[in-house]
Amino acid sequence: MSVLLLALVTGAVIGLALGALGGGGSVLAVPALIYLLGFTPAAATTASLIIVTATSATALYTHAISGNVRWKTGALFAAAGIVPAIVAATLAARLPQAMLTAAFAAIAALAALKMLKPGDRDPQPRQVRPARAAGAGAGLGAVTGFLGVGGGFLAVPALVSILGLRMRAAVGTSLLVITVNSLAALAARAGTSTPVRWAVIAPFVGTAILGAWDGKRLAAKISGPALQRIFAIVLLVVAALMLADAFH
Structure with missing residues (x-):
């Protein structure tokens, strides 16, 4: 299979996961x-x-x-993550490959375990604590910048429990936070020597976006918990393989 075709197929599968599962889907990228x-x-x-x-x-x-x-809430949360995202992205570009692989394997395993853990999808909101909210925003920015993942599986629970958003608003607002953090991290990496293979990335992005729309329809046909369990198991296997590769 050619690299272009493989990029198209892989992008579609990742997009399908993103659309069906929301937070956590990008971890497979x-x-x-x-x-x-x-x-x-x-x-x-x-x-x-x-x-x-x-x-x-x-x-x-x-x-x-x-x-x-929630634009104002999301902007404040994202602002706390901009500097950590830039610092983490700059650091990641200079770390040994094995260390980066091991760190990613750990985050992938964490995402899988959070998906397997049952919980209230829309818990009662708590009182907002600015320091705690800033800390959570900074932590999410660092994860995004360091490992190149959106971190929706971390952002959505934080927005619900720390900032008191309802679940639907938390999902939508998390996308604002992730977009801002990702842009900040990309800006930090623009000056590094890491190559950007647009011939592969562009078709990957295109089919990922299209796949996300089909993922929404898939989520309507299969129960959310079942989808999350399947994805979490796949993610745990991937994390284990990456960890083995890091220490090979």
Whole structure:
């Protein structure tokens, strides 16, 4: 299979996961870029940031039309993550490949475990604590910049429990936060020597966006918990393989 065709197919599958599952779907992008498309870990995280930015911005538009984005709240949360995202992105470009792979494997495993853990989809909002909110925003920015993942599986619970948003508003607002953090991290990596393979990334992004629309329809036909369990198991296997590769 040619690299172009593989990029198209892989992008469609990632988009399908993003559309069906929302937060957490983009975690598969980095291992797909490394093990299927031949990217180095550093190049894969940069490419993933481009993919995450494009897909998140597209999804943000649809949520904004539906009135599910709290712009002021999201902007303040995202502002706390801009500097950490830039610092983390700069650091990631200079780390050994094995360390970056191991760190990503750990985050992928965390995402999978959070998906497997049952919880209240719309808990009662808590009182907002500015320091805690700023800390959560900074942490999410660092994860996005360092590993090239959107971090929706971390952002949505934080927006619900810390900022008191209802679930639909949290999902929409998280897309604003992820888009801003991804753009900040990309800006930091613009001055590095990490190559950007647009011939592979562009078709990947295109089919990922199209796949996300089909993912929404898939989510309507299959129960959310069942989809999350399947995806979480796949993610745990990927995390284990990446961890083994890091210490090989």
